[in-house]
Amino acid sequence: MVILYGLGSILIAFMVGILFAGISRKVKARIHWRYGPPLYQPLIDIVKLFHQESVSHGFIFDFGIFFSLTGAIVTLFFIPIGYIVPLHESGGLLVVLYLMLIAPFGIALSSVEAANPNASIGISRKFILALGYEIPFLIILLSVMTYYGTISFVEIVEIQRESTWGIISMPITGIAFLLILPAMMGLKPFDLIGAPQEISSGPEVEYGGIYLAMSKIQHIFLIFINIALFVSLFLGGGAEPLTFFLKMLPVFFIILIMSTIYPRFRIEQAFRFCVRWPTILAFLGLLLVVWR
Amino acid sequence: MDREQVIKALKDSGKWGHKYSLWAVYFCTGCGIIEIPPTITSRWDAERFGVIPVASPRQANLFLITGYVSVKTLRAIIRTYEQMGEPKYTVGFGSCPINGGMYWDSYNTIKKLDKYIPIDGWIAGCMPRPEAIFVAVTHLWTLIDKGMATAYKKYRKQYKYYRKNQEMALGKLEWPPLYPINEDE
Numbered sequence: 001m002v003i004l005y006g007l008g009s010i011l012i013a014f015m016v017g018i019l020f021a022g023i024s025r026k027v028k029a030r031i032h033w034r035y036g037p038p039l040y041q042p043l044i045d046i047v048k049l050f051h052q053e054s055v056s057h058g059f060i061f062d063f064g065i066f067f068s069l070t071g072a073i074v075t076l077f078f079i080p081i082g083y084i085v086p087l088h089e090s091g092g093l094l095v096v097l098y099l100m101l102i103a104p105f106g107i108a109l110s111s112v113e114a115a116n117p118n119a120s121i122g123i124s125r126k127f128i129l130a131l132g133y134e135i136p137f138l139i140i141l142l143s144v145m146t147y148y149g150t151i152s153f154v155e156i157v158e159i160q161r162e163s164t165w166g167i168i169s170m171p172i173t174g175i176a177f178l179l180i181l182p183a184m185m186g187l188k189p190f191d192l193i194g195a196p197q198e199i200s201s202g203p204e205v206e207y208g209g210i211y212l213a214m215s216k217i218q219h220i221f222l223i224f225i226n227i228a229l230f231v232s233l234f235l236g237g238g239a240e241p242l243t244f245f246l247k248m249l250p251v252f253f254i255i256l257i258m259s260t261i262y263p264r265f266r267i268e269q270a271f272r273f274c275v276r277w278p279t280i281l282a283f284l285g286l287l288l289v290v291w292r
Numbered sequence: 293m294d295r296e297q298v299i300k301a302l303k304d305s306g307k308w309g310h311k312y313s314l315w316a317v318y319f320c321t322g323c324g325i326i327e328i329p330p331t332i333t334s335r336w337d338a339e340r341f342g343v344i345p346v347a348s349p350r351q352a353n354l355f356l357i358t359g360y361v362s363v364k365t366l367r368a369i370i371r372t373y374e375q376m377g378e379p380k381y382t383v384g385f386g387s388c389p390i391n392g393g394m395y396w397d398s399y400n401t402i403k404k405l406d407k408y409i410p411i412d413g414w415i416a417g418c419m420p421r422p423e424a425i426f427v428a429v430t431h432l433w434t435l436i437d438k439g440m441a442t443a444y445k446k447y448r449k450q451y452k453y454y455r456k457n458q459e460m461a462l463g464k465l466e467w468p469p470l471y472p473i474n475e476d477e
Contacts, residue, residue, distance in 0.1 A: 025339070034337040041313070041342060048309030052353060053377035196318075200347035208350035208377045 006077055006086040012241055013076050016248070017220030018042050020227075024256050031260045042220075046213050054209025057114040064110025065207075065214050071102025072221035079228045080153050082241035092151035093141055096229070100184075103218055104130065107203050114206035122202025125267050126193045132274030133183045136176055139282040143173050143289045144233050157237035166234035173285030174234045179278040181255055183270065184226050186219070188259030190270050227251050310353065310379060311342075311436050314429065317352035318345040319372055322359020324386045324419060331422040341429050349375040354432075356425075357411075360388035360395050361402040367462055373409050374470045380444050381436075383428050384414045393418055407457045410443035 021042040029036025056062055077086040078096050104126055111119035147170060148156050160166055167174040183190040194202040207215055231237060231247045238244030265273065301308040320328075332338045332345055346352050349372045361369065373382065384405055387393035392403035405411060413431060415424045435441040447454060451471045459465055 029337070029339060032334050034334050035340045036337070037339045037342060041339075044309055044313045044342065045315075047305050048313040048353075051306035051309055052379075055350065055377065196345075196347040201351070204351070205348045206350055208348075212351055 002086050005084050009076055009079070009081055009084050009086055010073060012081055012084070013221055013224040014217070016245060017224045018046075020223060020252055021220060023252075027253075027256055028260050031257075042216075046216060049209055049213035049216070052209035052212075054207075054211050056211075057206060060113040061110050061206075061211075064106045064108070064113065065211050065218075066106070067109065068103045068106025069214050069218050069221075071099060071106055072218045072225070075099040075103070075225050076221060078153065079225060080157055080232055080237055081228065082238045082244045084241060085154060092153055093145060093156075094151055096153075097138070097141060100225070101130070103222060107215065107218070110211075111203040111206060116206050118199040118201075118205045119203050121199050122193050122195075122205075126203070128267055129183060129190060129193065129270055129274070132271040133180045133278070135275060136180050136278035136282040137184070139279065139286050140173050140177050140180075143170060143282070143286040146286070147289045147292075153232055153237075157232055160236040161239075165236040170234075170285055170289060172281050172288065176278045176281035176285060177230055177234065178251075178254070179281070180274060181226055181230060181251075182259055183274055185223050185255070187223075187255060189262040189265050191259075192264055192267055192270060195264060227255075307436060311433050313342045314354040314381070314432070315344055315346045315352045316354040316356050317349045317372060317376065318347055319349075319355070319358075319369075321357055321361055321365045321369065322386070322388065324358030324388075327385075327419055327422055327425070328356070328358060331425050336422040336426075338425065338429075341426060343425075343429060349373075350377065352376055353380050355380060355382045356385050357382065357389045357405060358385045360386070360393065361405055362400050363402060363461060366402050366408060366458075370409060370458055371467065374467075378444050379441075381412045381432060381441055382409060382443060383432065384411050385425070385428075386420060387416055387418045390414050390416060402461065408454060408461065410446045410454070412441045412443045 019039075022037075022039040025041060026036045026039060075096060078092070078099070079085070108123045108126070112123060144156070144166065145151055147166075148159050150156060150159075156166075163169070182188065186193050192198075194204055199205070204212060204215055227248045228244070230251055231244060235247045235251070238247055318328075328345070330336055332343070338344070343354070349355075353376065355373060355376065357369065373380070384390060388395060388401070389405040389411075392398070392401060395401040396403065402408065412435065413428060415428045417424060432441060448471055451469065452473050455465075455469060455473060
C-alpha cells in the first residue's frame, strides 16, 4: 500500500507540476500580450532533454543530481495529497523541514563539481537566500505547531476540517508564508539563483540533456511541494486529490502573477526583504498564537 | 495536437521533442542580433514555436549565427558549437555568413562560414525580418522530420577538413580536437 501510494503521489506531483509549468508559461505569455506556447510545452522540453546528448563532469556531478531528485521525491512522501500520504505515521513537519534542504544541497554538490564560476555564484546565492527565508519559515512552522499542538500533517488537516482553515485562524502567519513562497520556489522576484541574464542560469550552466531534465523535474516537484505545504497548513488540505488540486490553483495563480509583474531582486535586497517583512509578520503571528 | 500528431509523437518521441523544443543559444555575433529581441518578445513571440533563448551552450540545440563573423568571433563560435550536445542545428542568419555580404572584401571577416562549422540552413537578407526566422524554424521542422538536418553528423565525419580550415583562419588552436583525427587518410 505504501509503495502504491508512493508511486501515486509521484505521478500526481509530476503531472500537476507539469501542468503548473505549462499554465505558468501560458499565463506569463498572456500577461506579456503574447500568444504563448502550447500547454504541454514543458513536457516536450523534458522529452527532448532526455534525448539530448549530455556531458558528465565526474562522479559527484552524476551523484548530486540524483541525490537532489531523490530528496525531492522523499519530501513528497510526507505531504498529504488528499488521502494519499505514503508515509503518514512517521515524520511530519519537522522531517519535511530537514528534507527540504536536501534538494538544493544535491544541486550544490553536483554543479560545484563542474567548476564553473557561474554555478558557484548561483549556489552561494541560493544558500544566502535559504538563510533568509529559513528564519521566517521556522517561525511560521513553530506557530503552526504551537497552534495545533501536533507535528503530524494528517492531524493538522483533520483539525482544520473540523474547525476553520488555518488562514482564518492565523491570518498573519499565512500572509508571511505567502510572502516567502516565491523565494522558496525560486520564482521571479527571487530567481536570482538561476538568473540567465546575469550568471547564465547559475547552477544549471553546465547541465545539458538528462541532467537538465532531472534538474527541471526536481524544480517541478519543489513547486508542487511548496504549494502543497501551504494548502495543507493553511487551506485545510483536501478530502481527495481533486479538491486538493483545486485549492492549489489559486495559490499558484497569486504567486504566478506576483512573479510575472515584479522584476528580479538583487541578492542583498532579497535577503533584506526575507529577514524583514516576512520575519516581522511571522513573529507577530507567533506572538498572537502564544497569547491566544 | 490532433490524433495523427499524437501517434507521430509516440512513435518517435525524440524527433517530436527536437522539433518543437528548439532552444537557441543566446550568442551575438554581429548586427543581426538586433532582430532577436523583437522575435522572442511580445511583438513576434518565438515561444509559440517552442523557440526560447538559453544562456548556456550545454542546454541549447539551436545555434543562430546572427550577422557577420569576424576572425575573433569565429573562435568563440567554434568553441560554443563544440560544447553543444548532439543533435544540434545551426542556422546562418543574414547574408554575411553566407558569402561575406557587404564585407565581401574585408580583411578581417570570415566570408564562407560553412567552411568552419557545418550549417543546416541559411536565411538570406540584410537584415532578414523576424518572420524569416519563423520560416527558417518551420523549414527546420521539415528537415528534422525527413531526417535531413544532419549537419552535426557531417562535422563528426569530416572533422579533419573543418579543423584544417579552422587552423588556417585562426592559426594554432589552443583546444584539443573534438573528435580523433586520423592522419593517414
